[in-house]
Every structure is written in structure tokens, then in C-alpha cells.
Amino acid sequence: ETGVTQTPRHLVMGMTNKKSLKCEQHLGHNAMYWYKQSAKKPLELMFVYNFKEQTENNSVPSRFSPECPNSSHLFLHLHTLQPEDSALYLCASSQEAGAYEQYFGPGTRLTVT
């Protein structure tokens, strides 16, 4: 499969659960990103990884924990989430961080009950 893929596409979890979102890019890029998209704050940047190093944490609560084991894979570990964390979580990648076209994945629709 080409481009940027995300799994799962839909996730429902309770506030005490622990789950992980996975993102994989097949474009040979070196930068990967997590965005949160909700009705109130569209396309809110969460984390940036450039050459596997985290270069930005946009004041994200610690209940969200990113992991980037290599340039092709990015995870978002979730634990003790709140209902307001329900949103579409989008992964993106680009050649490098900064001024390059970002290619987005299809997103994971997360519902916290």
C-alpha cells in the first residue's frame, strides 16, 4: 500500500483504557506528525518528529504519548483519556520537517466514552 496509512480507522475507548494509534508512511519521508482535528479546533498540531527526533510537543497533555521507532512508523499511545479528547487524529509525513508538502493519512476517528 502506498502513501500514509493509519490503523485503526475507528476506535471507541473508555476513560480508563489504554490504546495505541499506528501510522505508517511508504514515501521515504523523514518527518512525521500527529494532528488532532475537532469541530472546535481544526487541524491542531500535536507532535513533530524529524529524523526520528521529536522536535515539537505543542503543549499536549501527558495522557498522549508519541513514539517514533523509525522514520516510517509513528505511534500515539493513549491512556486515561477524557471525553473532550474525542476527535479525528490525523498522521502526516513530509520529506523533512518545515516547508515541505505534508501528506496526510485517512485518520483515526476516536470516541472516548
Add this chain to the structure above:
Amino acid sequence: GENVEQHPSTLSVQEGDSAVIKCTYSDSASNYFPWYKQELGKRPQLIIDIRSNVGEKKDQRIAVTLNKTAKHFSLHITETQPEDSAVYFCAASIFVGGADGLTFGKGTHLIIQP
């Protein structure tokens, strides 16, 4: 950090008319300004971008203008068509030495009336 303001939040135009979406940014160091289009239920996709060494860029019916002094940039769509209906996001970033992600505006829902 960078702050990007986008207006209007909703824009309705007649098919065939032009549409203009405006954005302002706060960080004078920003020098890369892309525009993304997101159709309903789909992922955002880049439609055009501009770097600060140029004032205007065109691609068929789409154009972007940049005023660095005023720190604002605009998206212009001419001869609008039904398939132009979508949410459009502007963004800003630093090109040289920038290691951060894009800062996006809140989006404009463009509605093309038949």
C-alpha cells in the same frame, strides 16, 4: 509561536464566480505558506503553496498572493465549480532551519451554489 488567523469561516458563492479566502500570520520569520483542501470525509491535500521570495503564484484557476509587509496571504479561486466545495486551510511555517510542523488557520468552508 506562530498564530494564523483565517477569514471567513464560511463562504458561499455562485458557480462561476470567484472566491477569496484571507489569512494573516504573526511570526515575521515564517516564509512558507501552503493551502490545503479537505473534502467531506477525506484527508487534507495540498493545492498550492508559496514561499516568501515571490508575491504571487498561479496554477490554472487557483492563485495565492502574499504580502510580507502586512503579513497576510490570500487564496483566489476563479470560475468556481461544484467540486471546489470543501474546507480550505491556510498554514504558515519557517522554511530555512525550521524543524516544526505547520501552523494552520481554522479553515474556511467554501460552498458553491449551483
